[in-house]
Amino acid sequence: MRVPYTDFGKMHDPLRGQLDAAWKRVMDREWFIGGEEDAAFEREFAAYCGVKYCVGVGNGLDALRLILLAAGIGPGDEVLVPANTYIASALGISYAGAVPVLVDPDPETALITPEEAEKHLSPRTKGIMVVHLYGRVAEMEGFRRLAEARGLFLLEDAAQAHGAVRNGRKAGTFSEAAGFSFYPGKNLGALGDAGAVVTDDPELARKVRMLSNYGSEQKYHHEVQGVNSRLDELQAALLRVKLPCLDAWTAERRRLAAIYESEIRNPRIRLLKKDPGNGYHIFPVLAEDRDGLRAELEAEGVQTLSHYPIPIHLQKAYRELGHKRGDFPAAEMLSETELSLPLYPGMTEEQILHVVSVVNRH
Numbered sequence: 339m340r341v342p343y344t345d346f347g348k349m350h351d352p353l354r355g356q357l358d359a360a361w362k363r364v365m366d367r368e369w370f371i372g373g374e375e376d377a378a379f380e381r382e383f384a385a386y387c388g389v390k391y392c393v394g395v396g397n398g399l400d401a402l403r404l405i406l407l408a409a410g411i412g413p414g415d416e417v418l419v420p421a422n423t424y425i426a427s428a429l430g431i432s433y434a435g436a437v438p439v440l441v442d443p444d445p446e447t448a449l450i451t452p453e454e455a456e457k458h459l460s461p462r463t464k465g466i467m468v469v470h471l472y473g474r475v476a477e478m479e480g481f482r483r484l485a486e487a488r489g490l491f492l493l494e495d496a497a498q499a500h501g502a503v504r505n506g507r508k509a510g511t512f513s514e515a516a517g518f519s520f521y522p523g524k525n526l527g528a529l530g531d532a533g534a535v536v537t538d539d540p541e542l543a544r545k546v547r548m549l550s551n552y553g554s555e556q557k558y559h560h561e562v563q564g565v566n567s568r569l570d571e572l573q574a575a576l577l578r579v580k581l582p583c584l585d586a587w588t589a590e591r592r593r594l595a596a597i598y599e600s601e602i603r604n605p606r607i608r609l610l611k612k613d614p615g616n617g618y619h620i621f622p623v624l625a626e627d628r629d630g631l632r633a634e635l636e637a638e639g640v641q642t643l644s645h646y647p648i649p650i651h652l653q654k655a656y657r658e659l660g661h662k663r664g665d666f667p668a669a670e671m672l673s674e675t676e677l678s679l680p681l682y683p684g685m686t687e688e689q690i691l692h693v694v695s696v697v698n699r700h
């Protein structure tokens with residue numbers, strides 16, 4: 339049986355008419371950047387998250403970088419970030435001119451904790467970027483307390499956490515600002531690159547918007563040297579078609595994940611701690627012989643991925659941080675054992691049970 343890692347057709351086919359109408363509307367209107375689709379999506383996504391402001395940007399990486407620039411964090415400053423996140427989290431800090439300081443995650447959740455983060459504070463620390471990895475919302479109350487006690491800027495990388503919740507509150511609403519990615523494979527994906535910043539702070543929202551548009555609020559008047567990172571009308575129009583489906587898709591991911599959680603019974607496979615608010619962007623299992631398991635699944639038609647095979651401190655791009663193997667044991671353990679099983683809206687029960695049977699046989 340063939341089980342792809344993801345299946346866009348399952349999500350897009352029922353929306354085909356609406357998606358076609360959306361891009362035609364943009365074509366007909368002949369307004370491609372900074373128009374009514376962008377403004378409407380920003381309103382709708384802010385309302386969805388439960389925040390006052392949303393600023394559409396070009397991608398998730400820029401969302402993070404622009405938040406830090408708007409917060410005045412830059413050269414000479416340090417920002418804490420998980421060692422096991424996608425490299426974009428760290429790059430957002432580097433592109434702002436600051437230094438990412440890595441924190442080892444809790445091996446039971448793959449998320450960083452306030453206790454571990456506190457050990458890495460220095461007089462140069464200006465911020466903490468918490469990443470809701472795999473769709474699991476981190477322990478934000480503790481991070482909030484730490485940030486307030488030390489006067490640090492707290493932000494969330496919510497690129498994997500659209501619709502994920504903690505105590506009834508949505509990911510992206512626990513800090514000064516959050517960055518979202520709408521990369522096609524994310525739980526809310528555009529049909530190309532796109533991202534957004536959400537915040538309750540009007541001044542931060544204004545600065546992010548200005549920075550994302552060449553440092554300009556009034557055409558041809560430039561207050562600062564900004565960048566070009568805007569959400570285009572086409573992607574905004576397509577995202578507006580998909581956003582109303584996000585809750586149903588998340589519910590379906592949770593229903594499917596519950597099958598994995600109850601049916602995977604193999605002493606050689608470990609699951610992360612259960613989290614009721616999980617948005618299940620990724621369904622990770624941990625296996626000593628990860629590559630063997632991956633090959634067995636592949637032979638049975640099941641596509642898998644690994645998020646992520648090389649932790650940040652062992653990436654060539656971050657040699658400058660001066661780390662070595664052994665510095666972040668939990669991140670290294672995850673990078674060696676993590677395998678992401680297929681999980682997407684429209685996946686059938688038969689498909690999921692097929693994956694379960696191969697995993698249980700391993």
Ligand SMILES: *Cc1c(COP(=O)(O)O)cnc(C)c1O
Pocket residue numbers: 397398399400423424426427469471495497498518519520521531532533
């Ligand atoms: C996808 C992702 C990003 C970057 O988003 P892009 O839109 O690809 O730039 C940042 N952080 C995390 C955790 C991600 O998964």
